[in-house]
Amino acid sequence: MNCAQCQAEFDRLLDGSTADPASTPARQHLAACHNCAVAWRDYESAWNAFLSTPEVEPSSNFTARVMGQIDREERERAARPWFPLIPWRWLAPATAAATLLIATTGVWTTYQRDAEQSVSQELAANLPVVQHLELLSDFDVISNLDRIAPQLDHDPIEEMLNALWNS
Amino acid sequence: MPFDPDTELMLKVRRGNRAAFEALVVKYQRPVINTIYRSVGDLTEAEDLAQNVFVQVWKVRGRYKPTAKFSTWLFTIVRNICLNEVRRRARHPTDSLDKPVTDATDGNETPWQVPDPHAKPPSDETLDAELRRRVDAALSALPEAQRTAMLLLRHQNMPYEEIAKVMRCSLSATKSLIHRARTLLRDQLKPYLRP
Numbered sequence: 001m002n003c004a005q006c007q008a009e010f011d012r013l014l015d016g017s018t019a020d021p022a023s024t025p026a027r028q029h030l031a032a033c034h035n036c037a038v039a040w041r042d043y044e045s046a047w048n049a050f051l052s053t054p055e056v057e058p059s060s061n062f063t064a065r066v067m068g069q070i071d072r073e074e075r076e077r078a079a080r081p082w083f084p085l086i087p088w089r090w091l092a093p094a095t096a097a098a099t100l101l102i103a104t105t106g107v108w109t110t111y112q113r114d115a116e117q118s119v120s121q122e123l124a125a126n127l128p129v130v131q132h133l134e135l136l137s138d139f140d141v142i143s144n145l146d147r148i149a150p151q152l153d154h155d156p157i158e159e160m161l162n163a164l165w166n167s
Numbered sequence: 168m169p170f171d172p173d174t175e176l177m178l179k180v181r182r183g184n185r186a187a188f189e190a191l192v193v194k195y196q197r198p199v200i201n202t203i204y205r206s207v208g209d210l211t212e213a214e215d216l217a218q219n220v221f222v223q224v225w226k227v228r229g230r231y232k233p234t235a236k237f238s239t240w241l242f243t244i245v246r247n248i249c250l251n252e253v254r255r256r257a258r259h260p261t262d263s264l265d266k267p268v269t270d271a272t273d274g275n276e277t278p279w280q281v282p283d284p285h286a287k288p289p290s291d292e293t294l295d296a297e298l299r300r301r302v303d304a305a306l307s308a309l310p311e312a313q314r315t316a317m318l319l320l321r322h323q324n325m326p327y328e329e330i331a332k333v334m335r336c337s338l339s340a341t342k343s344l345i346h347r348a349r350t351l352l353r354d355q356l357k358p359y360l361r362p
Contacts, residue, residue, distance in 0.1 A: 011346050015327075045360040046353035051321060053302045056204050058196045059214060066192050066221045067185070073222065 001029045006036045010043050173237035181228045188228075191237070192221050198322040199245055205306055205318050206249045216252060220245050235332060238323060242333045246315055253311060298359045305355035313348035316341060 009026035016023055030037050059065075173194070179187035199220055204213035223244055231240065306314055316334060319325045325333075331341040 008346075011342065011349065014349075042353050042357055042360055043349060046356045047349055049298055049356055049360065050302055050306070050317070050352060053299050055197065055201045055322070056210055056213070058200045058217075062196050062200070062214060062217070063189060063192050066196075066218050067189060069218060069222050070185070070188070070225050073226070 001025045003029075003033060003036050006030065006033065007039055010040060013040070014044060014047055171233075171236050174233045177228070177231055177237045177240075178233060180225070181231050183228075188225060191224070191241075195238070195241060196221075199241070201322045202242070202245055202315075202318045203249055205303075205322075206311075206314060207252060208303070208307055212252075216248055217245075220248055223248070236329060238325065239329050239332045242319060242323065242325070246333055249315070250311065298356070301356055301359050302352075305352050308355065309348055309351055312336075313344050313351070316344045317348045317352075320345060 006026050006029040009023060013023050013026055030040055173191065176187040176191050180191065196217065200210075200213050200217045203216045203220075204210055207213055207216065220241070224241065306317070309317070312334060316330050319330045319333060327338060327341050327345070330345075331338045334341060334344070336344075
């Protein structure tokens, strides 16, 4: 064991028992090395000086003071209005998250509906009926064909469809 | 985890048992106050901060989980409160060279002393009193982590594994902290140590 290894063992010597077999090589080195023996003596003395400084005594009424403050805290908590008792710390972010979720859902739904409509418009553009939009110019007549059909001698719907297919 | 009677008491405190809480205050006030006193250097302030520690324990009792020894949990709170105080002082320094320092052990007021690295060792007659003051000065000159580790080792006789938990570092880092602290303490106190 060299000097550095020995001095690295000082804490084991200080904290462990003298019977600790792991400290034997360090003790053997200390017996043979004057420099390490001096360093060890100072190390141990400084620690003992630290241990020997007197502890401070708590005030005799310290426990009573703590319990008194606990009582005050409890009374103040009980007397506090309900408003601060609401867990704003959790409720505020939860409300924000819920609002964000609702807004996102709304935007998404609108987007989906627009997408469906745009698809319908795309399909409709390819339908023959749309290519003959002039037939639909009088929408009221067409939508009321069912009602006026019995008054005619022919079926206007069938006639219109035939015209469409033939075109 | 081995049976820890303080953990049992704290579990009662969690259910709102004031007698159990009082028992913990009585048992731990001395090591808590001494640990804080060695960090802040003022007994009145140390007691106020220790009071805050115990009030904090009461307030957060519902969050206590018996996953570690009670003392580990308690001294983690102590360390946090000391750290906050050290930060607060760093933001609002108030110490004056004219301000007298009250010695908590004998109550005497001594003038604020600035360490003189070139000062000669004191005479034998005043060595003990001087050594005590130098220990306090050397301790307050240590980095916070080293000082706290030393204090936990001394006042609580805490095993290294527990100190590591309080310090939130590894066991090897804790051993290194304590070794460096002891080496610094030795270097600072060397002129005052009796051969």
